[in-house]
Amino acid sequence: MDRGFMEHYFDVTFNDAIGEIAGNDERYAELQSVADEAVHTLAGSVGESNTALWEQCEHTINSLYTLQLQLVKLAYLRGAEDREKMLR
Template sequence: MDRGFMEHYFEIAYNDVAGEIAGDDERYAELQKAADEAICSLTRIVGESNAALCKQCEHAINSLYAVQLHLVKLAYLCGAEDREKMLR
């Protein structure tokens, strides 16, 4: 498998990774709603008392989303490798 090509393809083909992969999956929607509510609640609590802490929380949340996106990309590449192995 040409890993570089597949990484590039993933990056250009999946602009909205969550939307394109999860689609209308109800469980994903429930989990995302719960996560959004937790983030909003945390932002309200922390933001009221400490703006610097609020920014740090935002940075932590964005970092977790970056990790999640990278994991999805790695899973995609694993699937591409598995497909290639099965076709041999």
């Protein structure tokens, strides 16, 4: 497998990788709703936006989303590798 090509393909093809992969999955929608509510509650607890604490919370949340996207990408690449092995 040409890993560089597959990585590039993933980056170009999946503009909203999480949304495209999760699609209409009910469990994912439920978990996303719980996460959204947790973020909303956190925002209310730390004083909403424009505070140093909220900016740190936002940075943490964005870091977790970036981590989640990287895991999705790695799972995609693992699937591509597995497919190639199975076709041999």
